[in-house]
Amino acid sequence: MTEAASATPVGSLSEEAVLAVILDRLGPADALVGPGDDAAVLRLADARVVVTTDTLIHGPDFRLAWSSGRDLGAKAAAVNLADVAAMGARPVALFVALAMPPETSIAFVGDLATGLREACDELAPGCRVAGGDLTSSDTLTIAVTAVGELAPGRDAVLRSGARPGDVVAICGDVGLAAAGLDILFERFRDERGAAVPVDTDALTASERAAVAGQLRPRPPISSGPAAARAGATAMMDVSDGLVRDARRLASASGVTIDLDRTTLGADSERALRGGEDHALLATFPEGTILPEGFRVIGSTREAGPDPLTVDGRAERSAGGWDPYRDWDGAAG
């Protein structure tokens, strides 16, 4: 694409022309039937299919001053890949419903497709976009559905399987994305509160890592199936903060989880309350040799009066991000 052509708004192009740019960036899917028919057909490891869907919305979920098209495509892929991995499954394909204002540039759309592909190639090799839908909307919306397969003979790892006496372990970043969001809100908004582009030169290396963790999280997708093979009794991805999500896992399993704050690093407050890293939280029978990347952060016991404690004290706060409660209505 020439520079002039890349600024072309999608509203001035045919659906076929927009689709051609997207398909060119996505590359071929490993499917029996790929994009171009009424539906895709995928071959799985056996007759069970794992399916999840998660949406990014301009405003509550991202600001275009902060996120590039590539960041958004990669994040939309990553958050869905993490939900598949959290079942102990291997992601095999993504389906992307993309709704865009007519003024969106074709270059942005191409970048978004590039980001989707990059996240698949990096985090879940073999998984690609196998279908989707394009439509016009006043609000840029990226709805992704991820499809995964389970190893034959192995059940999905649910939230409800933890037993008293298990170890609680985590794999991936916790609190990094929240630190990044704080940096964005504190340092990259103008006097009216509107988002302004990130000046990476003004950031230290660790601040850059935090901002990248927010804009383009890299959850440990292959560690989901590895945890299943190692015998994980329960697993989920941490999208709403460790406190909220550990409490959910404990409640679903009918146990109490005791977390040890000293295992959560220097910024244990953010690690406990920040969401959006999509780390994998899992429980294993005591004595399990944990898969690479998992570290012990606590243990489970028979359900007490509170489903979650931190350093022995009941933890009842919310934490995490709720789009209904927390979105201030701004987009940018």
Next chain:
Amino acid sequence: MTEAASATPVGSLSEEAVLAVILDRLGPADALVGPGDDAAVLRLADARVVVTTDTLIHGPDFRLAWSSGRDLGAKAAAVNLADVAAMGARPVALFVALAMPPETSIAFVGDLATGLREACDELAPGCRVAGGDLTSSDTLTIAVTAVGELAPGRDAVLRSGARPGDVVAICGDVGLAAAGLDILFERFRDERGAAVPVDTDALTASERAAVAGQLRPRPPISSGPAAARAGATAMMDVSDGLVRDARRLASASGVTIDLDRTTLGADSERALRGGEDHALLATFPEGTILPEGFRVIGSTREAGPDPLTVDGRAERSAGGWDPYRDWDGAAG
């Protein structure tokens, strides 16, 4: 729900409370793992899965003055079920990503879930919503992904399989939804062009049927697998008008399709150009005993200079609805 409670905006409720209303209306899904974990797990007839996604957006796809929540839920289900059926597959589950303005009433959300369930129960018994995602957006958006299964040993029916000498047949309404849209645009807008509620008492029975065909289409879902069993060589659902979609099928198959206008009823113009009925267009080897509901509307031959003729004349017009080209920007 009391009348007062039903007017409650979702923005004043927790995500859990909104979800509880939705799940109550949806009823249980026939899944190994249903809603409530990171992903759903479904058991299929064999190791192949059919997946498609299609989105309804407030503005280009519907007006709230015309469509009830039940209509929208039912339509969002129907258009996706039709894409699965058009592969010759049986729909087994829907996944619904729902993005709503905070002021949306909880009653509307409950009605939308009821419509999703009603369409599944009526059109594709055994199929239910098995998962989804709730988020906040300035634009009401219903992104549905449908999952289907193929009969073991039977391939998906593609657009590309028609051979010269096949009969071309259709099952379901063609032109009805377009007639309904014309009635809505001509008679149920105010002097400024804004949509106003439909007064069904002002309509004849056939006008009511047309409006219902637009607001709540009923594609013949079970006829998709029936066509596959009968030996359909190619199939697709007619969402963009018969002219456009027949031309796509002909081009994908490398044949020319000759349609006979006298088979298309009294309003053959609307039947040729109107979209959104989601009828099933299929080709069969000559001499096939067609499944119930299919009627012959033409035949195929070796590819000529034009992929489509009507009564022997090349048909090169567009027809159908293009959200980028045709949406006037209004919502209502």
